[in-house]
Amino acid sequence: MPTSPAPATRRSSLRGRPAATTHAEIEQAAFQLFVTRGFEATTLDDIGEAIGVGRRTITRYYPSKNDIPWGQFDRTLDAFREILRSMPADLPLHEAVHRGVLAFNDFPADASPSHRDRMRLILTTPALQAHSVLRYASWREVIARYVAERTGLRPDDLLPQTIGQVSLALALTSYQAWLADEDASLPDLLDATMAHLRSHLAN
Amino acid sequence: MPTSPAPATRRSSLRGRPAATTHAEIEQAAFQLFVTRGFEATTLDDIGEAIGVGRRTITRYYPSKNDIPWGQFDRTLDAFREILRSMPADLPLHEAVHRGVLAFNDFPADASPSHRDRMRLILTTPALQAHSVLRYASWREVIARYVAERTGLRPDDLLPQTIGQVSLALALTSYQAWLADEDASLPDLLDATMAHLRSHLAN
DNA sequence: ACATTAATGACACTCAAGGTCAAAAAGATA
């Protein structure tokens, strides 16, 4: 469940008053405060003050405080779609999905510390755990569409939905374990949860 | 994911001012308003007015507006624990878990209409979808503990967590389909999602 | 200079959530 760094916000036109901040600046300042003070204890006013901008400006950049930690998740989903699309068609479906999830979560190790911190914030803050469901739904949808495409079913049929939900379940389990163990490798954990599921069902 | 009707709220003592309302009364009035006006459009003041009670009283009975539709989920989880505990020990683990989930969701058909309405509200209202994650975590925990007990692992080990997450994934998929198809049987759907998962992984 | 464009900032409002405390309404007691 990696998230891309927010790109520099591009102005929609060269006219008009220049933007006073960027998504990236807000995210960085907010994340800093979230980690030090805690998510709940940080107000939008705090964030605004940190970057010298009004509270109302922040709520224009992000639909809610809960959306700040996830950043530009939409772009990340585009990448995920692309990864799945590029999977060899002769690969068995379950293998393609699993490798897709693996590739999606294969980011350089030196990028991990901040990514881990971000995921830790998201996965341990109750308000963010709850809010993330809406993001997860989009993630599942990407898988469901891929499965639907390869099987000739519709995305909301039972099989595509099942695979989407189960893939998310495995990913979340892996992330949880990844956060708990400083030395663990995320790809290994993704393989391990899949192996656990297989052996569980095989009896 | 059935929810028990709220029991009559029992007074902690016979002394003191009698309660002006009950959990059941609040739930019924609230549900009525949620369905007709919509969840977001219903304020706590509206609910209080409907049963002749102050807004502050409602927030004493429920920690948040989001908690009202779920009702007394804790009791439901106790029942789930009991169901799993009563599974024959010689049943293969995967079979025991699956049957436990089936039994947990096996409620009389004539209770279904209101249960279906409640689940529809919960599963289609974004704020409730999000909030439900916290309930789901407890539900998964019940499964994880059972798996841990039967395998000698700890509840937060990878296998129990995986089975908990995947079981929830299958249940949610089934519920979604159950809501979409008026004539569908929930037990059949639970079997079907499990079958889909098995055949998917078997290739 | 002046018009145009686009973002900001100030202000107001609604609502959820939660803290505090006096008042209400019961049983218990003298």
Place this chain on the structure above:
DNA sequence: TATCTTTTTGACCTTGAGTGTCATTAATGT
């Protein structure tokens, strides 16, 4: 009966998220 004790309610207040409105600001274009 009058008073004490217990428990809940209701009124009041504060904070913070979210949202609508609108004048102001600061850029470009003419």
